[in-house]
Amino acid sequence: MRYVFAESWAPQYGNAVLSRWPIKRWKAHRVADQSDFRNVLRVTIEVPDAGEVNFHCTHLDHLDEGWRMKQVDAIMRSGGDGPHILAGGLNALDGTDYSADRWADIVKYYEEIGKPTPKVEVMQYLKAKQYVDAKDFAGECEAVVVVAKGQDVQGTCKYGTRVDYIMASPNCPYKFVPGSYTVVSSKGTSDHHVVRVDVAVPHAREPDDAEATANGQRSRVVKMTKKSSRKGIWGAK
Structure with missing residues (x-):
């Protein structure tokens, strides 16, 4: 297993x-300015x-949401x-995950704990920039990760809300595999859970029926998931 750490x-x-x-390459950047200790790790x-x-x-x-806005804008x-997968603890909330009653409960709870x-x-901001949320490709929920009443998604932290994300940038060639997104319990090793999704990388556009018949070819897709072949990829022609 290779790794880089910032x-x-x-x-x-x-x-x-x-x-x-x-x-192949990696670089870490301070997210907001030199006074901000947080960083973004870019890896190829x-x-x-x-x-x-x-x-x-x-x-x-x-x-602080205002500070998070400065960070994500930076x-x-x-x-x-450029085309990329953005992943990590954004510590942000997506209002579409929650009903009005559930949101009111979250606001009240935040007030109670300060x-x-x-x-x-x-x-x-990210959705206005047309980032694609892996959550929209959800499969079955792991039973141990409870979905709170009034929200349609598994929580990823101890508060039961979703604050950890995997998102694809606009016009990204990497596609999330339908039914593959899930939240896996960290089993007490962290106050956040594990978020996972399978990603497919099309090699070429899918030919229409006429092209497929004329050329006798199919586009190639590589699926990046440990559940596939021994090498961790799945290829189909």
């Missing part, structure tokens, strides 16, 4: 990307039969325009 505010804290395939992985795949891993501020301005009033600007 230290944050202390040597044992930061962002990491692990890969079964070669890591060479996937067999698929080419380069770009992952951006980050962990945004856990309290990530976009510092090189977030957290700032929850807001949704970060997710609205």
Whole structure:
């Protein structure tokens, strides 16, 4: 297993990307400015039969939505325009995950524990930029990860809300596999759960019936998931 690690505010804290395939390039950037200890780790992985795949891993501020907006805007301005998968603890809420009653409960709970009033600007910003949310490709829920009443998605943290995301940038060639998104319990090893999804990388556009008949060819798709072949990829022609 290959990995890269970008230290944050202390040597044992930061962002990491692990890969079964070669890591060709990586770079860490401070997200907002030099006073901000948080970073975004940009990694390019060479996937067999698929080419380069770009992952951006980050962990945004856990309290202030205004500061999170500065951080995510800085990530976009510092090189977030190329095709990539953005993943990590964004610590942001998506208002579409919750009913009005559930949202009111979240607001009340935040007040009780002394957290700032929850807001949704970060997710609205990313969706306005046409990022694709892996949650929209959900499969069956793991029973141990409870879905709170009034929300249509598994929570990813101890508060029962979804704050960890995997998203594909606009016009990204990497496609989430329908039914593959799920949240897996961290079984007490963290106050966040594991979010996972399978990703497919089309090699070429799908030919129409006439082209397929004339050329006798099919487009090739590589599916990046450990459940597939021995090498961790699945290819079909």
